[in-house]
Amino acid sequence: xxxxxxxxxxxxxxxxxxxxxxxxxxxxxxxxxxxxxxxxxxxxxxxxxxxxxxxxxxxxxxxxxxxxxxxxxxxxxxxxxxxxxxxxxxxxxxxxxxxxxxxxxxxxxxxxxxxxxxxxxxxxxxxxxxxxxxxxxxxxxxxxxxxxxxxxxxxxxxxxxxxxxxxxxxxxxxxxxxxxxxxxxxxxxxxxxxxxxxxxxxxxxxxxxxxxxxxxxxxxxxxxxxxxxxxxxxxxxxxxxxxxxxxxxxxxxxx
Amino acid sequence: xxxxxxxxxxxxxxxxxxxxxxxxxxxxxxxxxxxxxxxxxxxxxxxxxxxxxxxxxxxxxxxxxxxxxxxxxxxxxxxxxxxxxxxxxxxxxxxxxxxxxxxxxxxxxxxxxxxxxxxxxxxxxxxxxxxxxxxxxxxxxxxxxxxxxxxxxxxxxxxxxxxxxxxxxxxxxxxxxxxxxxxxxxxxxxxxxxxxxxxxxxxxxxxxxxxxxxxxxxxxxxxxxx
Numbered sequence: 001x002x003x004x005x006x007x008x009x010x011x012x013x014x015x016x017x018x019x020x021x022x023x024x025x026x027x028x029x030x031x032x033x034x035x036x037x038x039x040x041x042x043x044x045x046x047x048x049x050x051x052x053x054x055x056x057x058x059x060x061x062x063x064x065x066x067x068x069x070x071x072x073x074x075x076x077x078x079x080x081x082x083x084x085x086x087x088x089x090x091x092x093x094x095x096x097x098x099x100x101x102x103x104x105x106x107x108x109x110x111x112x113x114x115x116x117x118x119x120x121x122x123x124x125x126x127x128x129x130x131x132x133x134x135x136x137x138x139x140x141x142x143x144x145x146x147x148x149x150x151x152x153x154x155x156x157x158x159x160x161x162x163x164x165x166x167x168x169x170x171x172x173x174x175x176x177x178x179x180x181x182x183x184x185x186x187x188x189x190x191x192x193x194x195x196x197x198x199x200x201x202x203x204x205x206x207x208x209x210x211x212x213x214x215x216x217x218x219x220x221x222x223x224x225x226x227x228x229x230x231x232x233x234x235x236x237x238x239x240x241x242x243x244x245x246x247x248x249x250x251x252x253x254x255x
Numbered sequence: 256x257x258x259x260x261x262x263x264x265x266x267x268x269x270x271x272x273x274x275x276x277x278x279x280x281x282x283x284x285x286x287x288x289x290x291x292x293x294x295x296x297x298x299x300x301x302x303x304x305x306x307x308x309x310x311x312x313x314x315x316x317x318x319x320x321x322x323x324x325x326x327x328x329x330x331x332x333x334x335x336x337x338x339x340x341x342x343x344x345x346x347x348x349x350x351x352x353x354x355x356x357x358x359x360x361x362x363x364x365x366x367x368x369x370x371x372x373x374x375x376x377x378x379x380x381x382x383x384x385x386x387x388x389x390x391x392x393x394x395x396x397x398x399x400x401x402x403x404x405x406x407x408x409x410x411x412x413x414x415x416x417x418x419x420x421x422x423x424x425x426x427x428x429x430x431x432x433x434x435x436x437x438x439x440x441x442x443x444x445x446x447x448x449x450x451x452x453x454x455x456x457x458x459x460x461x462x463x464x465x466x467x468x469x470x471x472x473x474x475x476x477x478x479x480x481x
């Protein structure tokens with residue numbers, strides 16, 4: 001169900017293949033520019049990822065091509081885009097995945113377009129963090145720098161680290177039809193981060209405090225379990241289980 | 256009591272109500288179809304089921320109380336309303352939301368989003384057809400039986416209502432149960448989800464087959480009723 005991509009020695013790329021890239025082009029800064037699809041052709045090389053291909057296209061064919069990347073290793077979350085209908089990270093997608101050699105690249109929907117394949121996920125993530133207060137709210141009286149810190153239970157730490165793996169790439173937001181229909185919906189990334197603090201024993205917020213933030217149509221009760229987040233998350237985060245956990249937790253406040 | 260019905264918890268109530276009423280309706284639907292399918296065992300069997308559902312074993316003359324069926328119809332209508340109100344809120348109600356959904360489904364290829372689309376679509380069909388069905392049955396419960404139902408379905412043309420309703424409701428219910436299980440976290444593993452999805456399709460197909468066979472089985476009884 002999830003499309004996991006771990007490069008192996010067999011993924012060396014078929015030598016001599018010519019790839020066709022259909023890339024969405026539009027620069028909102030340029031007056032009179034209209035959105036269009038532009039076709040590029042490129043020779044495949046062993047181990048080629050979409051990220052490598054894009055860099056070569058920009059170096060060799062069209063220096064005006066806009067796309068984001070930093071780490072090229074699936075850690076920074078910058079290079080997310082829609083590749084042949086699936087939102088994912090360009091740096092973790094091998095060109096060998098596409099036997100026909102036809103690759104269509106679109107920017108992530110649901111975010112402000114900077115240009116071509118580059119979208120402003122940062123602005124969205126910052127607004128989300130401010131709105132949901134995605135930082136630790138220490139318990140009362142636990143802010144003394146002179147007191148010895150309590151050691152965290154290793155199991156709890158492991159649970160938190162699992163959720164901390166989110167790289168804020170924006171794929172879950174783009175893959176979510178609910179989010180596309182309802183602008184104010186917090187999406188899987190918002191719920192994931194809230195869950196992270198809800199699980200943290202150091203956080204002083206009560207379940208009622210969390211209900212106040214996500215106990216509505218923009219929060220966990222707006223989620224229709226379409227599972228676009230679960231099926232497309234490039235970090236394979238447990239969105240389905242996590243959202244179900246929050247839903248149960250929030251519904252339990254009725255009792 | 257005032258503390259119990261907390262209005263700030265409105266959305267939690269709605270969500271729980273939608274899931275709970277959906278599960279109850281699905282259980283009712285499948286039971287209902289199995290009872291109706293007694294026609295496949297012959298007219299006698301179906302007549303016995305109809306009598307028993309009207310609690311004939313409680314009445315001295317063995318005729319039972321047809322109004323029990325009307326009561327059930329009213330109950331189902333109530334449940335359906337409780338289910339539809341929260342569900343409607345999640346539908347794309349504005350043109351902008353429609354456009355967003357269309358663009359999304361066009362640009363991103365995702366099976367479960369398509370499933371939901373079908374669920375929303377069939378939900379709309381049910382919303383239109385279910386009241387008619389409930390009225391037909393609830394207002395004339397005494398006619399339920401091999402001849403009466405056969406006459407209604409084939410001579411009076413109720414098959415035009417039942418055929419789309421059967422298809423819509425069997426798709427809607429199985430997809431809904433699949434979703435509700437995932438929604439509340441009853442299926443933990445991703446493997447569970449894969450076989451659950453297969454099971455859902457199987458259940459839909461099975462009940463559609465039973466429903467179609469039952470509709471056809473009423474055919475021989477239709478000309479007998481005047």
